[in-house]
Amino acid sequence: MYISGRERRILEVLLAYPDGLTIESLAQTLDVSTRTIHRDLKIVEDILTGYDLKLDKKSGTGIHITGSKEAKAKLDLALTQVAFTDYTPEERQAIILTTLLETNGSTKLIVLANELNVTVATVSNDLDKVEVVLTEHNLKLVRKRGYGVEIIGEESDKRATLSYLIFKYVDELDFLSHIKSKMKTQSSTIDTVSERLLGLVDQSKLMTIEKSINYIKSDLPYEFADSSYIGLVVHLALAVERLQKGEQIYFDHHYLEELETSKEYVVAKKIIRSLSEAFELEIPKDEIGYITMHLLGAKLRSDKGIIIEESAVNVLYLTKQLIVAVGEKIQATFVSEDRLLKDLLTHLKPTLYRIQKGMYIGNPLKGDIKRDYPEIFEAIKVSCTEIFEVDFPDEEIAYLVLHFASATIERVSPQNLSVLVICSSGLGTSKMVSSQLKNKINGIRQIDQASLFELESKALSGYDLILSTIPLKDYVDEYTLISTILTEEDIEKINVLIKGKQLRQDLLKRNYIESKQAEVFSFDRLEKMQQYSNAILNILGTFCIDQIQQLTSKKAILDEISRRLKERQLIHDEKGLTDALIKREKQGGIGIPGTSLALYHTRLSSIQKPLFQLYDLSHPLTLTSMNQEEMTVTRIVMMLSPLEISDHVLEVLSFLSTLIIRDQTSRHVFETLDEQGLKHYLSQELNMFINDKLS
Numbered sequence: 001m002y003i004s005g006r007e008r009r010i011l012e013v014l015l016a017y018p019d020g021l022t023i024e025s026l027a028q029t030l031d032v033s034t035r036t037i038h039r040d041l042k043i044v045e046d047i048l049t050g051y052d053l054k055l056d057k058k059s060g061t062g063i064h065i066t067g068s069k070e071a072k073a074k075l076d077l078a079l080t081q082v083a084f085t086d087y088t089p090e091e092r093q094a095i096i097l098t099t100l101l102e103t104n105g106s107t108k109l110i111v112l113a114n115e116l117n118v119t120v121a122t123v124s125n126d127l128d129k130v131e132v133v134l135t136e137h138n139l140k141l142v143r144k145r146g147y148g149v150e151i152i153g154e155e156s157d158k159r160a161t162l163s164y165l166i167f168k169y170v171d172e173l174d175f176l177s178h179i180k181s182k183m184k185t186q187s188s189t190i191d192t193v194s195e196r197l198l199g200l201v202d203q204s205k206l207m208t209i210e211k212s213i214n215y216i217k218s219d220l221p222y223e224f225a226d227s228s229y230i231g232l233v234v235h236l237a238l239a240v241e242r243l244q245k246g247e248q249i250y251f252d253h254h255y256l257e258e259l260e261t262s263k264e265y266v267v268a269k270k271i272i273r274s275l276s277e278a279f280e281l282e283i284p285k286d287e288i289g290y291i292t293m294h295l296l297g298a299k300l301r302s303d304k305g306i307i308i309e310e311s312a313v314n315v316l317y318l319t320k321q322l323i324v325a326v327g328e329k330i331q332a333t334f335v336s337e338d339r340l341l342k343d344l345l346t347h348l349k350p351t352l353y354r355i356q357k358g359m360y361i362g363n364p365l366k367g368d369i370k371r372d373y374p375e376i377f378e379a380i381k382v383s384c385t386e387i388f389e390v391d392f393p394d395e396e397i398a399y400l401v402l403h404f405a406s407a408t409i410e411r412v413s414p415q416n417l418s419v420l421v422i423c424s425s426g427l428g429t430s431k432m433v434s435s436q437l438k439n440k441i442n443g444i445r446q447i448d449q450a451s452l453f454e455l456e457s458k459a460l461s462g463y464d465l466i467l468s469t470i471p472l473k474d475y476v477d478e479y480t481l482i483s484t485i486l487t488e489e490d491i492e493k494i495n496v497l498i499k500g501k502q503l504r505q506d507l508l509k510r511n512y513i514e515s516k517q518a519e520v521f522s523f524d525r526l527e528k529m530q531q532y533s534n535a536i537l538n539i540l541g542t543f544c545i546d547q548i549q550q551l552t553s554k555k556a557i558l559d560e561i562s563r564r565l566k567e568r569q570l571i572h573d574e575k576g577l578t579d580a581l582i583k584r585e586k587q588g589g590i591g592i593p594g595t596s597l598a599l600y601h602t603r604l605s606s607i608q609k610p611l612f613q614l615y616d617l618s619h620p621l622t623l624t625s626m627n628q629e630e631m632t633v634t635r636i637v638m639m640l641s642p643l644e645i646s647d648h649v650l651e652v653l654s655f656l657s658t659l660i661i662r663d664q665t666s667r668h669v670f671e672t673l674d675e676q677g678l679k680h681y682l683s684q685e686l687n688m689f690i691n692d693k694l695s
Helices: 005-016 023-030 034-049 069-080 089-102 109-116 120-136 155-169 172-179 193-198 203-219 226-244 253-259 263-279 286-296 306-310 313-330 337-357 366-372 374-388 394-407 427-440 452-457 488-504 507-541 554-567 574-587 647-660 664-672 675-694
Strands: 054-058 062-066 140-144 148-152 417-422 444-450 465-468 545-548 597-603 611-624 630-641
Touching (some): 005 023, 023 034, 034 054, 089 120, 155 193, 155 226, 263 286, 337 394, 366 374, 465 488, 507 647, 507 675, 554 611, 597 664, 630 647, 630 664, 647 664, 664 675
Antiparallel strands (some): 140 148, 611 630
16 A cells, blocks of 8 residues: 555544544644645545544534444554655655764765655755754754765764654654554564654663662652653663663863762662663663653742742742733733642743753654643743743743643532543643633533653543543543633533433432542641641741840851751751751852841751741842842841751741742731741741642
């Protein structure tokens, strides 16, 4: 069977979307005009006829393939076993790029032309496009008559480009299937871009690497998003392959020394040790630096206590500015601004790290998001440049749009059914889909989110509906494919499913279950109330506003604070605390702009209990603010915590961090009130915090 590259792609997309999609959506997916799609569909219909399948076209709702499951499976397999595949121009360029990156020395254009069954002129034209990609990754394309073509550049940049190609062309589900040893046995004539890229490393290496990462997951204070997990596995796989071929990598040793103090560096060393033993390979110390960067840039982090955990109050301040700036530009206010602030902070910290270090992250939703949210997209892009003073790639901006779009959607009361949403593009995508479901669909009681890598550990039978924004093929038996931005067809489809589920529920049984759930909810509520109350009482129990008289130097003031805390048996090591606070200040500004406040915070094993205290200075200090300007400080806010504390305590401390800079009124309160007045204010705010948590 011979089919063109575009015809193959149309069939693959239609098979992936069994409920159908519009001509416009299909054209956007393939990046061609609707007229081209209409023309190609005539040939596609002829191909389908040979497999006892038909193309169902309905005006306004789209097109989909009809026929038996067995016939569709037969076609799906045939598409992977064609004797020759006519690549699309983009796929062809990806294959050329992969071939050149994997080749030591030059390659003749005629060799590439023969391999792809095109003319030398076509390859030459493709190389113009390839050169643009290489320039973006700090690589150079050398073309000489009689010599051929070759890629010149650092090994690290070559690896980064290969990682980029894998992110762009390999579907997450294909990668997961490959890593879990579940890929179909296929013909040796297959030569898709996805397969070429997956073939860069063998399956056994991927499985060894995955096990090494799984062993150390618990050592990290956060979870991986699918994209971050795959990024690390791909990086390590390419590293092992290329080290075995004798390729060497260099990492700046001064920067490596900075990284050595981080938790991520310790974890990276464990990974290197494990892989060195598994592959009997000497892995250079430089590789630890690159793995540490991947760990630091992991996109999905736990939102519990992230502020005190990650020392990110300066990023918190800038994030608050971002919310205000975007709101002003689009003339909108956001539902649950505190939630948005926390979500953005969780996302922005690794984002800023990735941008600073030039780490690529893919975003398959970028095109859809730019099209559907042009105003928010542009407002965020401009605001990020103004506030953070760095250029955010469109891929990163698109992820931020998801958070803002989610925060603009009202929530309605949940009802009866439990739903699992499966997304592959990160936490923001799942939350936006969940928010739309709550807003537009009645009858939903609970919505959980899962990534592809979490599916095996999920009890899928416990959910009434499983919705996915990506095709899951045969990975999940029963699920419904939906768009990231819900269409009218999606809403109608989900409503029909919900009505069917509700009709099958026995009313008496449901009432019995709901009454039992109410009992559990009441007990859980009381338990949570006690946990949060205990955390708050512990913190307020040591709250005070002390005076620091006569001392004029920063070191002397911090020494005095440490001495007093040790005297009250709240810490063990006063010198250790002073050193930690000074080190924290070197990491970034601690002064709160527009106030006379400075916020010192750290976590140490020598700290006996969580502390939130203020110190008034008789002699003002000049310190660096969170926006990197000099400012005068007359009151120090001290937020301290042991290394090992409960999630509830971390959440309370994080709330207090946010409260200090929440708005002008809050900043003024912390700046001016005396101990009794501020303790009363904190009690009121923390009471509302508990109520919000319990609701």
